[in-house]
Amino acid sequence: EVQLLESGGGLVQPGGSLRLSCAASGFIFSNSGMSWVRQAPGKGLEWVSAISGTGGSTYYADPMKGRFAISRDNSKNMLYLQMNSLRAEDTAIYYCAKDLKTINAFDMWGQGTMVTVSS
């Protein structure tokens, strides 16, 4: 069974940093591109970042460029999102998603981890 389990969310002050993790199982992790998608409370979905199966290519939405960094460890079946210079508008549920096609369609999603940026 394909499973994605996010962790690392929590309360952080504006300007602070947080690292999210996503543990993957049930599929050949290194063969799959992965993405992060977020959803602010009561709002719609927003694509954050994607990474190729090898980790050699990374992609970011404009608001995240220079502040967020996506990475992966294929030996541990883990996906990460390092978030720096956090702002109130980064408050959201962050979902880890498996790419069916890179930056195109996501066929499996985790349950999400909540990030709250507030003083």
Place this chain on the structure above:
Amino acid sequence: QSALTQPASVSGSPGQSITISCTGTSSDVGGYDFVSWYQQHPNKAPKLMIYDVNIRPSGVSNRFSGSKSGNTASLTISGLQAEDEADYYCSSYTTSITLVFGGGTKLTVL
């Protein structure tokens, strides 16, 4: 990159068909056949319903279908059922090598 435009809400009675539109530009929806649709029930993760404009993943009911004309994509749900009540989001690949979502449409089954 601006969000794709979807109606805020649509409704229909059981058994009827409804269509949700998703309008973008030639830089996203109109430029690629890489439109996807997601269903999201309250407090749940999204579920992929359609990808590449009109392809259903395994396990998705054939009551769900997708199409595209110019800069507008559409999701049609036929034989509406109570369990279809949810939020629906479209997404598209863009020329900037990014992905953009629509604002979401709340489907109410009357």
